[in-house]
Amino acid sequence: xxxxxxxxxxxxxxxxxxxxxxxxxxxxxxxxxxxxxxxxxxxxxxxxxxxxxxxxxxxxxxxxxxxxxxxxxxxxxxxxxxxxxxxxxxxxxxxxxxxxxxxxxxxxxxxxxxxxxxxxxxxxxxxxxxxxxxxxxxxxxxxxxxxxxxxxxxxxxxxxxxxxxxxxxxxxxxxxxxxxxxxxxxxxxxxxxxxxxxxxxxxxxxxxxxxxxxx
Amino acid sequence: xxxxxxxxxxxxxxxxxxxxxxxxxxxxxxxxxxxxxxxxxxxxxxxxxxxxxxxxxxxxxxxxxxxxxxxxxxxxxxxxxxxxxxxxxxxxxxxxxxxxxxxxxxxxxxxxxxxxxxxxxxxxxxxxxxxxxxxxxxxxxxxxxxxxxxxxxxxxxxxxxxxxxxxxxxxxxxxxxxxxxxxxxxxxxxxxxxxxxxxxxxxxxxxxxxxxxxx
Numbered sequence: 236x237x238x239x240x241x242x243x244x245x246x247x248x249x250x251x252x253x254x255x256x257x258x259x260x261x262x263x264x265x266x267x268x269x270x271x272x273x274x275x276x277x278x279x280x281x282x283x284x285x286x287x288x289x290x291x292x293x294x295x296x297x298x299x300x301x302x303x304x305x306x307x308x309x310x311x312x313x314x315x316x317x318x319x320x321x322x323x324x325x326x327x328x329x330x331x332x333x334x335x336x337x338x339x340x341x342x343x344x345x346x347x348x349x350x351x352x353x354x355x356x357x358x359x360x361x362x363x364x365x366x367x368x369x370x371x372x373x374x375x376x377x378x379x380x381x382x383x384x385x386x387x388x389x390x391x392x393x394x395x396x397x398x399x400x401x402x403x404x405x406x407x408x409x410x411x412x413x414x415x416x417x418x419x420x421x422x423x424x425x426x427x428x429x430x431x432x433x434x435x436x437x438x439x440x441x442x443x444x445x446x447x448x449x450x
Numbered sequence: 451x452x453x454x455x456x457x458x459x460x461x462x463x464x465x466x467x468x469x470x471x472x473x474x475x476x477x478x479x480x481x482x483x484x485x486x487x488x489x490x491x492x493x494x495x496x497x498x499x500x501x502x503x504x505x506x507x508x509x510x511x512x513x514x515x516x517x518x519x520x521x522x523x524x525x526x527x528x529x530x531x532x533x534x535x536x537x538x539x540x541x542x543x544x545x546x547x548x549x550x551x552x553x554x555x556x557x558x559x560x561x562x563x564x565x566x567x568x569x570x571x572x573x574x575x576x577x578x579x580x581x582x583x584x585x586x587x588x589x590x591x592x593x594x595x596x597x598x599x600x601x602x603x604x605x606x607x608x609x610x611x612x613x614x615x616x617x618x619x620x621x622x623x624x625x626x627x628x629x630x631x632x633x634x635x636x637x638x639x640x641x642x643x644x645x646x647x648x649x650x651x652x653x654x655x656x657x658x659x660x661x662x663x664x665x
Contacts, residue, residue, distance in 0.1 A: 240662075245659050245662045245663075246655070246659045248658070248659065248662065249654070249655040249658035249659050250655060252658065253655075276639075311662065312658050312659070312661050312662050313661045313662060313664050313665050314658055314661050318661045318664055320657065327545060327546040327549045327550075328546040328549070328550060330542060330546065331542040331543040331545070331546035331547075332546075332653070334542045334543070335542075335543060335653060336653065336657075353654075353657050353658070353661065391661075391664035392657060392660050392661065392664060394657075415663055415664040415665075416660035416661070416663045416664055417660075418653075418656055418657060418660055424491075432660060432663035434656055434659070434660055436651060436656065438547070438550060438551065438633075439464070439568075440461070440464040440465060440468075441633055441649055441651065442535065442551075442568050442607060442609075442633060443463070443464035443467065443527050443529055443568070444460050444461045444463065444464050444527070444649070445607050445631035445632075445633055445647060445649055446527050446528045446529050446533045446568065446606075446607065446631070447455075447460045447463065447526065447527050447528060448460075448630055448631045448647035449528050449533055449606035449607060449630040449631055450528050450630075
């Protein structure tokens with residue numbers, strides 16, 4: 236049905252969603268590509284071009300209906316229904332991510348007035364002192380049970396927050412378990428089958444690219 | 451001297467650096483754009499095009515001298531000399547970032563055999579129970595002293611890991627203090643003058659864009 240969507244376009248969709256939620260909260264009924272461009276820092280032409288990948292959202296010269304666009308964006312992003320997320324690695328970084336995702340963020344984001352449907356339902360670690368405990372109701376399993384729990388919980392996305400040397404083994408397990416997408420915080424490139432999408436958050440790369448701007 | 455470099459190109463430079471360091475470690479003397487492309491997942495044409503922004507690094511049909519390219523990339527990224535980094539917010543996330551940056555990562559990265567020059571030299575918080583203490587030798591200051599310490603330490607990059615509602619105030623302080631670049635972990639868009647470069651790491655956006663691939 237849809238053309239193959241470039242990853243850069245997919246990555247802008249949540250930003251449009253955030254923008255349109257802001258317009259919804261301010262009780263706008265219609266939003267133009269110019270307004271969406273101003274909000275997101277993109278040109279109106281880029282906004283319109285991105286949307287053409289998904290069909291017709293608005294009418295020339297009239298703009299987009301805010302409620303319709305919001306619902307369309309949620310459906311495009313597959314977050315109109317619950318999406319279950321697992322977290323592998325419950326050390327300092329894993330704990331901080333859980334705090335961020337569970338307490339303050341994804342599950343019910345007051346900042347933007349829109350509870351989205353990303354639910355962190357399980358964490359995994361190898362540390363026997365935390366395996367079997369829970370974090371604010373989220374159970375922590377031994378990583379050996381990854382495949383079993385992924386199936387049981389219907390987990391589609393895994394966040395990897397383990398040391399670099401363990402990340403590939405975890406990614407391989409995820410792929411074998413049928414996980415669809417990985418958000419990788421370990422500073423290594425992961426080899427997984429093409430059907431598993433990997434996004435990489437690498438602090439070192441981020442800081443090195445920012446260093447370019449320090450001159 | 452140089453053309454204005456698109457941010458996407460700047461962001462790929464650390465990846466090329468990591469690739470070329472891997473080739474250096476494996477004692478390659480020369481590397482081709484094909485090999486760099488295979489390593490980074492980009493096309494050889496993209497590699498060559500990216501490098502044209504910075505001048506001539508190699509010869510047609512011969513490839514790039516590994517040591518020369520590594521040094522060039524470090525200089526382009528301004529990490530051939532020390533770059534001082536500050537961390538604002540020392541809660542769960544800030545502590546995890548400090549752990550990652552100081553203990554395991556940027557300051558001396560055994561994973562890739564190349565100590566780089568990004569040094570996290572100070573953290574800032576408002577919690578009086580930690581202000582005045584240190585984390586593995588890195589002092590934690592009250593955020594009221596941001597401007598003073600930024601000047602004293604020559605800090606060029608600030609990592610913001612505070613709650614969303616405080617992030618703009620911190621960013622404004624950073625800009626006033628002459629910080630050149632901000633890596634923002636708070637889920638808000640920051641308004642700063644054009645001369646301050648902001649990169650945004652937003653877990654919610656990352657997970658929402660990955661949700662697209664879960665169908």
